[in-house]
Amino acid sequence: MAGPFYPRFETLCIHAGQRTEAEAQGQSSVVFVGNSFRFRDMDHAASLHALATSGHTSSAISNPTVATLESRLAALEGGVAAVATATGMAAIHLAMTSLLNAGDHVVATHVLNPKTRQLLTRTLARLGVVTTFADFRDVRAVRSAMRTDTRLIFAETVALPTGEVTDIEAVAAVAREYTVPLMIDATATTAYLMRPIDLGADIVVQCLGGYVCGSDTAIGGVVIDSGRYDWSSSGYYPQFTQAAADDSGIHFVDDFGVHAYSMYLRYVGLADTGAALSPLSALQILQGLDTLSLRMQRQVDSASAIATFLQAQSSVAAVHWPSLETHPNYALARRVLPRGAGAVLGVSLQGGREAVDVFVRALQLIEHQGGVGTRCTSVLHPATTTHYLYNSGDLSQCGIGDELVQLSVGLEDTDDLISDLSRALRQVAKHAERQP
Amino acid sequence: MNVDVQGQTCQLYTGGTDFNHSQPCLVFIHGAGMDHTFWATSARYFARSGYSVLVPDLPGHGGSPCSALDSIPAYADHVLALLASLNVAQAALVGHSMGSLVAMEMAARQPSLVTRLVLLGAAFPMRVSDALLDAANAEDPSAYDMVAGFGTAYRSRLQGGAMLGGNLYHSLRVQLARNRRGTLFNALTACNTYDEDALALADIICLTTFIVADQDMMTPAASALALAEQLPAGRTLTVANCGHMLVLEQAQATQMALHQALIDGD
Numbered sequence: 001m002a003g004p005f006y007p008r009f010e011t012l013c014i015h016a017g018q019r020t021e022a023e024a025q026g027q028s029s030v031v032f033v034g035n036s037f038r039f040r041d042m043d044h045a046a047s048l049h050a051l052a053t054s055g056h057t058s059s060a061i062s063n064p065t066v067a068t069l070e071s072r073l074a075a076l077e078g079g080v081a082a083v084a085t086a087t088g089m090a091a092i093h094l095a096m097t098s099l100l101n102a103g104d105h106v107v108a109t110h111v112l113n114p115k116t117r118q119l120l121t122r123t124l125a126r127l128g129v130v131t132t133f134a135d136f137r138d139v140r141a142v143r144s145a146m147r148t149d150t151r152l153i154f155a156e157t158v159a160l161p162t163g164e165v166t167d168i169e170a171v172a173a174v175a176r177e178y179t180v181p182l183m184i185d186a187t188a189t190t191a192y193l194m195r196p197i198d199l200g201a202d203i204v205v206q207c208l209g210g211y212v213c214g215s216d217t218a219i220g221g222v223v224i225d226s227g228r229y230d231w232s233s234s235g236y237y238p239q240f241t242q243a244a245a246d247d248s249g250i251h252f253v254d255d256f257g258v259h260a261y262s263m264y265l266r267y268v269g270l271a272d273t274g275a276a277l278s279p280l281s282a283l284q285i286l287q288g289l290d291t292l293s294l295r296m297q298r299q300v301d302s303a304s305a306i307a308t309f310l311q312a313q314s315s316v317a318a319v320h321w322p323s324l325e326t327h328p329n330y331a332l333a334r335r336v337l338p339r340g341a342g343a344v345l346g347v348s349l350q351g352g353r354e355a356v357d358v359f360v361r362a363l364q365l366i367e368h369q370g371g372v373g374t375r376c377t378s379v380l381h382p383a384t385t386t387h388y389l390y391n392s393g394d395l396s397q398c399g400i401g402d403e404l405v406q407l408s409v410g411l412e413d414t415d416d417l418i419s420d421l422s423r424a425l426r427q428v429a430k431h432a433e434r435q436p
Numbered sequence: 437m438n439v440d441v442q443g444q445t446c447q448l449y450t451g452g453t454d455f456n457h458s459q460p461c462l463v464f465i466h467g468a469g470m471d472h473t474f475w476a477t478s479a480r481y482f483a484r485s486g487y488s489v490l491v492p493d494l495p496g497h498g499g500s501p502c503s504a505l506d507s508i509p510a511y512a513d514h515v516l517a518l519l520a521s522l523n524v525a526q527a528a529l530v531g532h533s534m535g536s537l538v539a540m541e542m543a544a545r546q547p548s549l550v551t552r553l554v555l556l557g558a559a560f561p562m563r564v565s566d567a568l569l570d571a572a573n574a575e576d577p578s579a580y581d582m583v584a585g586f587g588t589a590y591r592s593r594l595q596g597g598a599m600l601g602g603n604l605y606h607s608l609r610v611q612l613a614r615n616r617r618g619t620l621f622n623a624l625t626a627c628n629t630y631d632e633d634a635l636a637l638a639d640i641i642c643l644t645t646f647i648v649a650d651q652d653m654m655t656p657a658a659s660a661l662a663l664a665e666q667l668p669a670g671r672t673l674t675v676a677n678c679g680h681m682l683v684l685e686q687a688q689a690t691q692m693a694l695h696q697a698l699i700d701g702d
Contacts, residue, residue, distance in 0.1 A: 005585025006605055007594060016603075017596050043485075050452075052480035054598045054687040062600045070601030075594075080610055081602040227610040232499075249452030255480070257473030257498075258610045259599055266600070 009076065009192065013289050017071030019064060031283040032064040051250065051267065061271055065279040069286050073212075073222050076191040076289075077204050080227030081262035083270060084220060084282065088187060088207025089115050090275035091221030093123075095183060095205050096152065098261070098269040099237060102128030104151040109136040109166065111159035111398050113185065114386050120154075137328075139170040146178050151236050153180060157196060158188040158337075160372060161346035161382060161406035162399040163322045165329040165336065172200025179234045187211075188342045188372070192296045199336065202229040203261070208285050210373025211343075214295050218284035220277045223265055227258035240264055295411060299373070300340035302417065303409040307345055309418050315355070315428040317403065320346030343409040344372050346399075351432050353402040356381050358431045360405070362424035365416060377410040377417055438499075441518045447472070447499030448518070449491040451483025460551075461524050462487040462698070465515060467533030467557065468623030469583065469612045471498025474532065477598075478683055478694060485699070490527075492518055494538075496619040504615075504622035508534070508630040512541035519549070528552040528698060533655065533680065534627050537562060541630075544639035553644040554697045556690070557652060557680045559659035560635070564628040572621040577613065579620060584608035589651040589679035598687030608681070643669045645697035647690065649678035673697060 007015070037056045039045035047053035056062045066084050074082040085091040096119070100106065108120060110133040120131040134145040136155055153175050155166040168184060175182035181202035186194065190211045196204050203226065206212070209219035231240040231253050240252040240260045250267075252260040270276055300323075307321045319326075322333035322341035333341045349355040360368050360379055367378040370385065380386065387400050395401070409417070439448050449472035462482050464475040472479070472491040483489040494511055496504025505511050515538060519527060528551050531539030536558035543550040571579035584605045585593070597604025612620060644667050646660040657674065664670035673693045678686040 005581055005593065012594075015594050019595055047481055047484070050480060050484055052451075052477060052484055053691060054477060054600065056600070067600050071596030071603060074601065074603040074606065075596060078606055079603060080607040081599055083601055227607060228613075230614075251452070254449060255452060255473070255476050257471065257476070258607055258614070259473075259602065262601065 010293050012072065012075045013292050016075035017068040019068060030065065031279050033279050035059050051255070059279060060274060060276050061266060063276070063279045063282070065286070066277050066282040069277070069282045069289075070222065072286065072289060073206075074224055077186075077224045078195050078197040078226070079204065079224035080258050082222050082224040083262055083265040084208070084222045084277040085270070085275045086221070086277055087219050087275070088205070088209065088221035089119065090273065091205045091207070091223050092116055092185065093119060094265055094269045094273060094275060095203055095223040096124065098239075098265050099152055099181070100124065100129050101151075101239075103149060104129050105147050105149045106131040106152045106154060107142060107145045107150055108133055108154040109156060109159065110134060111136075111156075111162060111164050112154070113156065113160070114389065116154070116185065118389070136166055136171060137164065139167065139174060142171055142174050143177075146174065150178060150180055153182045154185070155182075156185040156188060157194055158322065158342055160188055160344050161320065161404065163320045163327055163329065163341060163346060164399070165322050165332050165341065167332055168196050168199035168201055168336065175200075175202070180236070181229045188344065189337065190292065190296060192293050193300070193337050193339050193342060197224070197226040202226050210371060211296055211299075212292060213285045213288040214291065214373070214375055215284065215288055216371070216374040216376060218281040220281050220285055223262075225259075225262045225265075229261070231260055239268070295375075296343070297339065298411060299343035299409050302414040303343040303345060304340060305414050306407070306409055306417060306421065310345070310347055310421065313425050315350050315425045315432070316347060317350050318348040320348070320399075345407040345409065347405045347407050348401065348403045349405060349428060351403070351428060353381075353383070355428045355431065356403065356405055359424045359428050362427035363420055364423070365412065365420040372406075372408040374408070375411045377412055378408050380406045382406050439518065439521060441514060441521055444495065444502040445500065446495070446514075446518060447493040449476070449479060449493075451479035451489040451491070453483040453489075455490065455522070456488045457523070459486055459488040461527035462489050463515065463519070463527045463529050464489065464491040465529065465531040465535030465538050466491075466494065466497065467535050468627060469497070469615055469620040470532070471611070473498070474683065475530075477687060478530075478691060481691060482698070490518070490522070490524075494623075496616055496622065504619040506622040506625045508537045508541050508626050509634065511538045511626065512545065516542060516546065516549075525549070526551050528554070530554040530694065530698075531556070531558070532682070533557040534562070534623055537627060537630050540640055541635060543642055543644075544635055547639065547641050550642050552642050552698065553640065554647065554694060555644065555660070556647045556682050557649065557655045558646055558663060559655035560637070560663055561631040562627040562655060564624045569621065569624055569628065572624050575617060577609070580609040580612040583612055586653045587680040588685060589649070589677060591677060592679055592681070592685040597681075597684050599684075604681070604684055607684075637663075637666050638668065641668055644671070646670065646672045647682060647693045647697065648672050648674045649680060649682050649685075650674055650676050651678055652680045654680040
């Protein structure tokens with residue numbers, strides 16, 4: 001917890017990270033769109049490049065508008081620093097490749113976002129990183145998957161769309177036992193619903209284009225470091241604990257202490273990948289953050305009403321949302337997500353894929369598109385889209401069936417959404433009646 | 437690097453360059469519960485500006501594994517022994533908070549060694565509240581909240597401090613929580629018990645610059661201003677919109693003040 005001297009969530013959403021008047025003139029966010037920044041003199045330029053003075057050289061590394069967003073997200077999540085990236089996957093890529101070396105082993109949840117799973121099984125596997133996917137519902141399975149060469153545990157706050165909630169405190173205990181960092185993808189919840197660092201996570205990654213931006217006008221990602229993992233004592237990560245093999249003289253732990261990882265992310269990882277967030281996107285995301293708490297609570301409340309409605313419909317076989325008593329993670333969700341388990345529902349329809357097809361075509365207000373957490377309510381059929389590369393065994397393990405629809409609840413009037421869903425479900429029922 | 441000081445291992449940071457005896461020596465001394473990384477940016481700057489820089493982790497702090505000391509003279513003994521072991525004959529000292537007391541003690545005791553003092557977040561005596569001492573003694577995290585809260589200006593807590601994309605408040609709490617048991621309490625006790633009986637200000641004869649933060653709640657600006665008037669060669673520079681953790685809050689302004697105190701004043 002932040003303690004008595006620290007501003008509260010809604011205040012941070014609006015003011016945190018905002019620099020001095022000289023830089024930002026007043027309270028509104030200012031966008032600095034330049035690629036590079038003017039140096040005062042030769043000494044200033046050299047000092048900035050030697051990391052002997054704090055400041056910006058190029059927007060590929062840092063930018064005042066992006067830095068405001070980064071500081072704001074670090075403040076909200078309880079981290080020591082954040083580094084923003086062009087997309088959510090760029091953040092996960094940056095966070096993982098900055099940590100892992102060839103021959104390292106990762107333990108990840110079996111219900112991982114398909115893009116993250118692909119990063120692990122395709123790109124990182126090609127580079128010599130091996131991943132074991134484990135059932136994180138049972139912490140003993142996580143412990144069983146650990147090896148002497150395990151260097152990272154990765155999970156998500158809530159897996160979409162089935163709603164599996166990670167018991168971060170329990171998994172963090174395993175991470176501490178094996179002296180490896182725990183990285184958590186908090187896209188599905190944001191700091192408004194849960195702060196993984198408070199529960200023991202070492203690193204938080206997040207896609208910013210959904211709930212955080214809210215308007216569906218920008219994409220972005222972020223890596224937030226808790227600063228708590230002791231890189232020196234484990235000895236697993238020489239890139240932080242040994243001097244760089246160049247003339248910079250930089251030794252990340254020695255030079256930057258609790259900021260070693262975030263500084264490595266920025267000055268090595270971000271510099272190498274070129275995955276910096278555009279300042280214009282940062283501005284749009286900052287504007288979204290102003291209203292994050294209002295929007296998220298509204299979306300969660302709407303999701304709750306819709307989940308209750310859907311549960312009562314005969315065309316619906318099951319609703320997967322951890323804040324429902326019927327969900328296997330209900331007790332855990334009540335403990336770690338007291339404000340609600342996000343606004344994405346998994347809806348299993350009676351009648352399989354054919355019913356899904358009828359349902360999606362019958363919707364008039366709700367959009368048929370990917371993405372979660374934005375202002376527009378949308379549906380998606382994961383088995384044929386996000387999870388289309390999965391074989392039947394993988395789909396079954398993830399709880400993704402042909403009958404499952406992902407419903408991301410937005411900001412429209414709840415009754416209008418229920419009317420649209422009701423109309424589409426009637427079409428599903430009529431279609432079922434016509435079947436022989 | 438690690439050096440042996442009086443039989444104990446001491447971690448020493450040199451600003452990312454090798455220590456060079458032919459250059460003037462600049463010693464940075466951190467405050468209670470901090471370590472050399474408090475000074476890292478400044479150290480890297482001056483190490484590239486013609487100085488040989490030494491930034492020890494004081495006993496019990498950071499990478500120096502021995503127990504924390506509980507008196508300012510004992511910390512001064514340690515740093516003096518460190519300089520002797522490196523054959524440093526003269527040095528300018530930069531101290532922050534508790535480090536400023538250590539630097540003053542060294543200057544009073546060995547005026548021929550200390551060429552110049554630059555003191556940030558300084559006060560003498562430097563009283564510590566019972567609430568903070570009690571919390572530190574109990575290893576209660578509220579001690580970290582108090583240091584991070586009273587140690588920074590409100591705007592710095594909101595803005596996140598000098599680190600790009602950083603959060604100063606959380607960073608300070610994590611830094612303080614990393615200390616070994618007893619470190620913060622012993623160091624704060626050292627500050628609290630160091631008083632007029634232990635130090636004669638008249639013995640400090642070198643040029644002494646106080647870099648003062650206008651919103652310092654732990655060592656208020658008025659304390660340093662009064663202290664500067666008591667020294668034979670005292671002067672002050674002020675950093676605006678800043679609390680007790682100057683280099684972590686207003687890095688550029690503080691670095692310019694350090695530059696002015698160390699280089700421009702020659």
